């Protein structure tokens with residue numbers, strides 16, 4: 001992947017795709033895994049804007065792989081069904097009834113909404129979960145969490161086949177157990193495992209904040225593994241940012257070239273990260 005980038009103002013004012021194409025083509029052949037979290041999905045317009053970024057990447061020869069979350073949508077359905085949910089270290093305690101709702105919401109409504117949005121923008125997207133074509137096999141993370149899984153084997157063959165036919169995979173974070181169980185996987189964990197299996201050039205973790213912030217509230221644009229561990233120990237990185245930064249560390253250790261944690265609600269978030277000099281958010285490199 002080439003490193004020279006076009007500047008943010010140029011992107012902002014570019015009127016036509018033909019103007020942008022020479023710059024975008026520098027990334028041809030790169031694999032970019034994008035984790036689209038439930039909090040970053042927002043309105044139909046946000047969804048359409050995300051879909052346009054993904055389609056544009058595909059048109060210029062990037063292989064985008066979308067892994068989504070949908071925590072808020074699961075919460076809404078559990079509330080309707082009057083099923084209570086508890087959380088331990090950023091993971092949903094998942095009993096049998098809950099995992100059925102998780103699969104229904106993520107593989108059903110959320111996955112198809114993203115697939116439809118990408119296809120409406122002219123892409124060719126296909127929805128999957130970790131269960132399809134043996135993509136992700138899981139072990140139980142911890143008996144106290146019930147049907148929460150940690151990916152133990154990832155077979156990316158189906159993703160390579162889809163890339164060869166210019167099809168965009170949209171993956172729900174569920175996996176198969178070795179004894180026929182269905183496991184609920186944290187969306188960041190799933191995206192990290194898939195990015196590592198593909199040795200992706202970039203993993204973009206889209207969230208609802210500009211990036212990882214330091215003790216004074218400033219966004220840290222570059223983060224080393226040691227710095228992340230220090231910030232977690234000091235309590236500066238807390239809550240949902242802990243599994244996100246831990247995913248980033250595991251992904252770079254697993255062979256991903258760079259991970260970026262950025263605000264998915266910003267217009268053209270993915271494109272600005274890839275194609276501007278400034279980039280966006282916080283970058284963690286191997």
Ligand SMILES: Nc1ncnc2c1ncn2[C@@H]1O[C@H](COP(=O)(O)OP(=O)(O)O)[C@@H](O)[C@H]1O
Pocket residue numbers: 037038039040069071206207208209211212213214236237238239240241242244
């Ligand atoms: N040091 C930090 N920098 C940025 N965000 C942090 C930090 N520590 C904790 N957070 C919290 O982590 C949140 C992102 O995690 P989470 O809500 O789980 O995201 P998502 O739902 O997008 O996966 C931020 O909105 C913020 O409240």
Ligand SMILES: CC(=O)N[C@@H](CCC(=O)OP(=O)(O)O)C(=O)O
Pocket residue numbers: 036037038039068069070071072074090091092102148149173184185186187188
């Ligand atoms: C085990 C676990 O916690 N799974 C998550 C899966 C969805 C997810 O990760 O959604 P976001 O990315 O929108 O947070 C859950 O049940 O909410």
